[in-house]
Structure formats: C-alpha cells, structure tokens
Amino acid sequence: MLAIRIGAAALGLALSGAVATEAPPVPTRLAPANTGLLAGYFRLTASNGTTIDSDELVGRPYGLFFGFTHCPDICPTTLAALSAALARLPGRAPPLYFVTVDPERDTTEVLARYMTHFDPRIVALTGTRGAVEEALASFGAVARRTDLPGGGHVYGHTAAILLIDGDGLIVDRLSAEDAPDRLAARLAALAGGERSGAEAPAR
Template identity: 45%
Template structure:
C-alpha cells in the first residue's frame, strides 16, 4: 500500500514538474536582474520639442510612463487624463515625477503631432517618438506589446499594452498601474516612489 502511495506521489511530482517546464516553454521565462524584472533599457528617441533623448531622462526622479498613440479613441486619452489627475492630486509632490508618453505608432505620430497631443494634457508631460526601428527598440526594452490592426476602411489602429509603468529614480522598473485602477490605489503606489522625508 505504501509503495503504491509513493509511486502516486512521485507521478504527481513529475507531472507538476512537467507542467512547470511546459509553461516556461510556452510562455517564456521572465528575466530578472538582482531580483527585479528586467524591464527597461537603452533607447534613443525624439521628444515633442524635437530634441534627441535617451533613457537618462529617467534618472533623478521617479517616472510615470505610458505607451500609446495619439489617434487612440478612448484608452490612451483616458489614461493620460488619469495621469494628469494624479499629478494634480499629489500637490507639490506631483512635480517630483517625470510623466512620459511613448508612442507605439511612429508612422503617424511625428514630433509635431505628439507635441499637439501633449498640449491637451499637463505641461509637465513629455512625449516621445522616433523612427519605426527606434520605437521598436524602446518597446522591446520595456517589454511592451504593440501590434498594428488593419481596419475595413483601409485605415489602422494599434493594439497595445494599456498599463502605466512606474519607474524609480534610478530608472528601474517599480510596478504598474492598471487601466481604470482606482485613483487612491494609483496614488498610494506613486507615493511609495517618493523619498521618505
């Protein structure tokens, strides 16, 4: 009887190990560096003022980062309005953050288009764009999903990651704020990025 029980437990263990290995194979392993998710890296883009910038814009201040596109009908403008609301709700602490918008649609989002779009939100917002290859490099570095979706009328839209990324003052990934997350939860996350007084 004990032998049968041991054999059954061994089979369960082997099956569990096999499923774990299969899930890693199917979904890929998440790389980590020093216990942190390997999200972020080098990029070279143009801001909405036409200036060339790179990942060093994240150094010195925590950052609130969103990846979207200017012709997004709902999710992108809603999220950017949420970000502006967080900045306002934080009061003077709102100035202690970078607020950065990366386009996932470089074909249409030129620096001029991004500049016009940013003007509808908060003056502290920085908009970034570049060539398709430059944007692709940035999206890959930050593990952002973006895909062009053709529409019946010959136009297209973009399917993309909708979460807001939070980076610490070193530019390291800290966490995310989900689309539609309650403001109090988002503010609590942002406050954890502020230096303790």
C-alpha cells in the same frame, strides 16, 4: 549596457500586461507584469524636439507607458487619469513619458497638439520606427498593428503604466482604472525614492 538591455528584453516577456486595442479583434490579455525587472532602454524625441535618453535618467525614477494619438479610448483615458493624479501633486512628481507606438503618424507636431489636453508634466515621445521598436522590445511591451478595411490602422498595445525607480528597476505597474488618489500616492512614493546624490539629466 547592451547586456542589460538584452536581459531586460528577455525577462520582459512577462511584462506585457494588459493589451489595449481599439478595433476587432477582441483585446488580448497577457500575463501581468512582474516587478523588480530591469527597465528597458529608449532614445526618443519629445514633442518640443528634445532628445530623451533613458541612460541619462539613471538615478531618477520615472513612469512610462505606450499608446498613440489615434487611440479612441484607453490612451486618452490613461492620460486623463494621470493628469488627475498629477493635479493632486502640485509639487514634486516623477517624469512621466508617453511613448507612441505609431511614429509614422505621431510626429512631434502632432504630439505637441495632442498633449495640450493633458497635464504638461507628461512628456510625449516619438522617433524612428526602429527606435520605437527598440523601446517596446526592451521593456517587454507589444504593439500589434491591425489594418482596417478602407484604409487606416489601429494598434493593440500594452496598456500598463510602468514605474521605474532610481536603480532602473520596474517596481510597479498601474492601470488607468486605478483611482486618481491611488495613482497620486504611487507617483508620490516613486518620486520620494529618487537615489540620493543623483544628478538630473540636462533637458
């Protein structure tokens, strides 16, 4: 598994996708994400205190994207777009994970309050700085901190919504700018690709 994670991180340099930022400097655009790459690894804590380990998701498709609660635009836009898409999928939908890049401020309590504004099927994750950095690196994502005059900070970060199939491959990359119907169609297709016979991880 370690070799796979290292390989994913190396290949992931092309996976960064669009980078969102909330303050100067001007947002950086990196190369579009390739598909068919091995997904990375994460072991993080959900806002309800549950540990989510990507090794336990083997055989199950899921979506993942990075952000933070102090983000004024792209993160709430992405969460709202996914919530609108999920509203079109009242039945089966793949798990969606919102991984904070700002774990020092985004505690489980902060995330729990923040996520009340969005579809409850989107699970917010946090952890130690090391665990978050591991997730970022292994998925080939970036998060660049900018300290603001007078205090505070923001992040420029990979904004793509990554879709991972039951074989652990990144098979699609979505944007919050996609129409809710398209997002819903892609999520439904991903959910339909669950590997047969796979056991769902304990929650």
